[in-house]
Amino acid sequence: MTATADATATALAARSGGSRQLAGTGTLLRFALRRDRVxxxxxxxxxxxxVLSMPGTIKGLYGTAAERADLMRQMETNASLRALxxxxxDDGLGALTAWRVxxxxxxxxxxxxxxxxxRHTRDExxxxxxxxxxxxxxxxxAPLTAxxxxxxxxxxxLALLIAVGLAGQGAAGALALGLGVGGVGMLxxxxxxILAQLxxxxxxxxxxxAAVLGGAFVLRAAGDSATDDGSSVLTWVSPLGWLENVRAFADERWWVLLLLVGAAAVQGVVAYTLAGRRDLGMSFLPTRPGPGDGRLRTAGALAWRLQRGSVLGWSIGFFAAGVVYGGMTEGAADLVGDNEQAREIIERMGGQAGLTDAxxxxxxxxxxxxxxxxxxxxxLRLSGEETSGRAEPVLAGAVGRLRWAAGHLVIAFGGAALIMLLAGLGFA
Incomplete structure (x- = not known):
């Protein structure tokens, strides 16, 4: 009896401790939804x-079953567009919608x-x-749970809107696509x-x-360029590859959704474990302290120090995008073929030059x-510096407001020119 009583008391204590860990979750959830009401x-x-506008668009471009079947045959031999x-x-409107968007x-x-x-964890x-x-x-x-x-x-x-909005193309396919998109979001x-704890x-x-998401897209693109049925190992390594292999509107593979659920659940457990083992405001990967003596002489140098990582990341991403899109230019003409409507849309987007240039x-x-x-x-980094209180000691010195703001604006406008230049080099 004593052993049973002790076990019961231990279980109740554990349950009570678990409930205390989540106290206030409902209030924080309502507050989060109120803050994100826009x-x-x-x-x-x-x-x-x-997503919901795509069936009508595809029907306008490829109005007949023969045109859609021809599109499917062209995609089987066009590796660059498969990568995109x-x-x-399948050549049905629902399957082409899932493929396109x-x-x-x-x-x-x-x-x-x-x-x-x-926003509701590390930002707070x-x-x-x-x-x-x-x-x-x-x-x-409680904050992480909320x-x-x-x-x-x-x-x-989002999953409900997709499932209901595309139900006319096939209820099973619409549900599979909605659950797949929602599953990727939760993953x-x-x-x-996890990264908010680290x-x-x-x-x-x-x-x-975002870098993990970009890596997932690159892995999926590399896998799809190698095979025309989503069976590449690289495709299966990527969560976005799991989404396409759900095969909505094309003999759905419901078991693939379990991969998204399982991965999200495992990552959730890891995040909860990490959240319980660190102090508020701390992290497992603390920021490296700067040098003991100041080396930044101007407001512009400080702005560059704060934003150089972002500029580097965007630069790499845009150069890679330029390389990928540049490799697809030859396949553009093959995809459009004799479809005058598709040709007209691309030429309207890019002018009346040749189709490849357009x-x-x-x-x-x-x-x-x-x-x-x-x-x-x-x-917006300007606003972030103000709200965090870091701008105040800077402006307390011999730095004017205009000079401080100009440093960040130069990085913003100059960085935009730089990443577009690198995208152009990637195209070339």
Whole structure:
């Protein structure tokens, strides 16, 4: 009886300790959803609209079954375009929709998820707000749980919109695509949760998670360029490769979804374990301290020191994108073939030059739109320096506000020119 009583008491204590670890999760979740009442609907709405509008677009470009079958045959022999959008598994409108935008919907869901998780974990600690929250009736793992639940809400809504919106093309395929996109989002949400524990900076956590996403895209592209059925080892190493191998609207492979669920669950366990073993505001990979004596003489030098890592990352990414898109120029004409509507759309995007030149112009224009994200992030670094309190000691010295701001703006505008130049070199 004594042994049984001791075991019961131990179990109750463990259960009580677990509940204390999650105390306040509901309140923090409601607060997170309130803070993201604009971010989540906008990102989810744009992603869902991109997917749901694609069947009509494909039908307008390839209106007959013969044209769609011909497109599928062309993709089987076009390695460069498979690297961009993946292989085609069926010539139905639903399957072509999953082929054309499935990977990008998954990538966008991953970006949304990592932003949500890092914002409500490491961002809160870095700003000092989490310390105030933790002083109340809030468990150690409650902020992480609330952040992951907020990401789960966003991904669940996106999956539901895709499943309902594409149900007319086939209920099973629509459900598989929706669950696949949502699963990729949650996998990168838990990945961001791990990196938020490892790093001391929210910016670094976001950057590393985005780098993992970029690496997943590169691995998938390399695998798909080698095979036309998604069977490459490199494709299966990438979570985006798992998404395409769900094969929505083409004899769905439901078991592939278990890979996404299992990976997200394992990463979630790792994130929770790490969260329970570190102090608030600390990290397992602390930032390396700078030199003992100051070596930065100007505000511009300080801005470059703060943003050089971001400039380097964007530069590598844009050069690689230029190389990939440049390798696809010869395949553009083969893909369009005799389809006058597709030819007209590409020429409208890139001018009335030859089809290859028009394709290159269109791709450069798309990279220009992406480069705008770099400019926005770089300029917002000014706001980040202010809110973190680091700008105040700088401005307290012999540094004027205009000089301080100009240092960051030069990096923003000069960096945009640099990454576009490197993209052009990649094309060349």
């Amino acid at each position: 971010l989540i609907p906008v990102w989810v709405g744009v992603n869902a609209l991109m 959008v993946g292989p085609v598994f 499935g990977l990008y919907a998954g990538a966008l869901a991953a970006v949304t998820s990592l932003l949500i998780v890092v 600690e870095e700003s000092g707000r989490q310390e105030v929250v933790a002083s109340g009736m809030v468990g150690r793992r 952040a992951l639940l907020a990401a789960a809400v966003a991904n669940a809504v 990168f949400a838990t990945m961001a949760a 790093t001391e900076s929210a910016r670094l956590a976001r950057g590393l998670t 394709f290159v112009s269109a791709m450069v224009g798309m990279l220009g739109l992406i480069a705008a994200l770099y400019v926005v992030a770089s300029v």
